[in-house]
Amino acid sequence: MGNPGQFFGTDGIRGRFGEEPVTAETAYRLGRVLADTTGNSNARICVGQDTRESSEVLARYFARGVRDGNCQVERLGVLSTPGVAYHTKHSDVSFGVAITASHNPYEYNGFKVFSKHGTKLDRVAENRLERRLLTSRYKPEDFKNLHAIDSTSDAIEGTYFKFLRDRAARLGELSLSAVVDCAHGATTEIAPQVLGVLIPQLQVIGNQPNGRNINLGCGSTAIEALRQAVLATKADIGIAFDGDGDRALFVDALGQVVNGDQVLYLLASFYQAELGQQSGVVGTVMSNLGLSDALQVLDIPFARTDVGDRQVANELDRRGWQLGGEPSGHVIWKREGHIGDGVLLAICVLEVMKSSTMPLHDLVAPVRMAPQVQCDVAVENASVLFAQPSVSHAIAEVSELIGCQGRLLVRPSGTEPVLRVMVEHRSQAKAEELVRIAVDRLATAMKSS
Incomplete structure (x- = not known):
C-alpha cells in the first residue's frame, strides 16, 4: 500500500472516496487499528461525520472495525469537526474520529483523528498509526450486518x-x-x-x-x-x-x-x-x-x-x-x-x-489588506519537484522581480497534487502580472527537472 507519509497530509487523511486511502476497507482497518491501540476491551471510540453521501458508508465500516476490535463505538451522527473534538475531550473515549473532507467537494472525504484529550494527533502518533495501517491485513469478514452497527447518538443535545x-x-x-x-x-x-x-x-x-x-x-x-x-x-x-x-x-x-x-x-x-x-x-x-x-x-x-x-x-x-x-x-x-x-x-x-x-x-478597517493573487499548478509528486534546484532558481528569480513591494510564496499542497503559488503586492495589477510570470517560470523549470 506504500510508504509512511502517503496517508496523512496537512490535516488528517484525505482523498477521493473510493480511491486509497479513502475507501471502506481503509475505514474498517482504521477502526480495527485504533481499537487495538487502546488495549482495552471496555474502551470506547466515537465517530462523527459531515453530510457527504460517502460519510455514512465510511462511518459504518469504521464502526464495524472498532467493534471487531472488541471495543465499543459511539456514533455521533452529523456533527462538526470541533464538535467531535469537544465530545472526545469531555467524554470517556480513547479516540475520536471525524469523517470529513472539510472544504473540499463531495467527491472527497477523509478522516481526522483526535486523542482522548480532543487534540489532533501529532506527527509522531500519525506516523505510528500509519505504519500500523500499512502493515495490517484486517478486512471485514461479513458486510451484511453493517446496518446493525450501533445506532447514532443524539449528540446535538449533548x-x-x-x-x-x-x-x-x-x-x-x-x-x-x-x-x-x-x-x-x-x-x-x-x-x-x-x-x-x-x-x-x-x-x-x-x-x-x-x-x-x-x-x-x-x-x-x-x-x-x-x-x-x-x-x-x-x-x-x-x-x-x-x-x-x-x-x-x-x-x-x-x-x-x-x-x-x-x-x-x-x-x-x-x-x-x-x-x-x-x-x-x-x-x-x-x-x-x-x-x-x-x-x-x-x-x-x-x-x-x-x-x-x-x-x-x-x-x-x-x-x-x-x-x-x-x-x-x-x-x-x-x-x-x-x-x-x-x-x-x-x-x-x-x-x-x-x-x-x-x-x-x-x-477591521485598520487592516489594509495587500492584494494577494493565488494560482495552483497541477503536478504529480509536487513535494519532490518543489525541492529541485531549477524550481528554487525560478522562485528566486521571481522574488527578485517583486522586490520589497511584496512577496512570493510557493508551496506543495498537503491535500492535493498541486503547487500553490501566491504573489502578494501593494498593487493588484502587479500581483496578477507577477503570478502569471511565476506560474510560467515554474512550469518551465518543472519540465526541465
Missing part, C-alpha cells in the same frame, strides 16, 4: 451543544440582523439553533444537504452567495462556515468579505489588555502583510508559521500565546477552545460587535 448554548447565553439577545451560510454541511442543524437564540432576525442559507451539495457554490469557499444575501436583506453581518464547521468567514453590512486575518486583528485589538503585553498573534506564511502592519501599530507581536492549524497550535504552545489562525478563517483562541471552531468564532465576533457597539466594517 455536551457540545450545551457548551455552545451556554457560551452564547453570555451575550444575551442581540439587536442585529444576520445571514448564516452552513455550506450544506455539518453545521446545518447546530448553527441555526445556537445563533438563532442570539439573533431573532436570522436568515439561514446553505442548509439543505443532499449528500452532494456540500460546499457547492456556498459556504466559506464560495462566499458570493452569502454576500448577495447580506446585501439583499440589508443584514448587519453574514457568517459562512465550511463543510465540517472548523472555520468561518464573515461579510460586513457593505458586502465586503472579512477573512481570518481581519478577524485575528479584531480579536487581538479588542482584547489586547486581556492577552497581555507579552502575548502576540500567530499567523501563517499565507497571512496578509496588512495584518502584520496593523498589529505593529498596536505593538502586538506577530509570528508566522507553516500552513495548517496544527502548525499554528504548536507555535502558540511554543511561545505561550493564545491567539492564532489562518486567512481561511481557521482561528484558534485558547481562551475559548483548543482547535478551530466556526460557530464559536462567530459567537466571539458577535460579542465584540455588541461590546464595542461598532459595525464589523469599522472594527
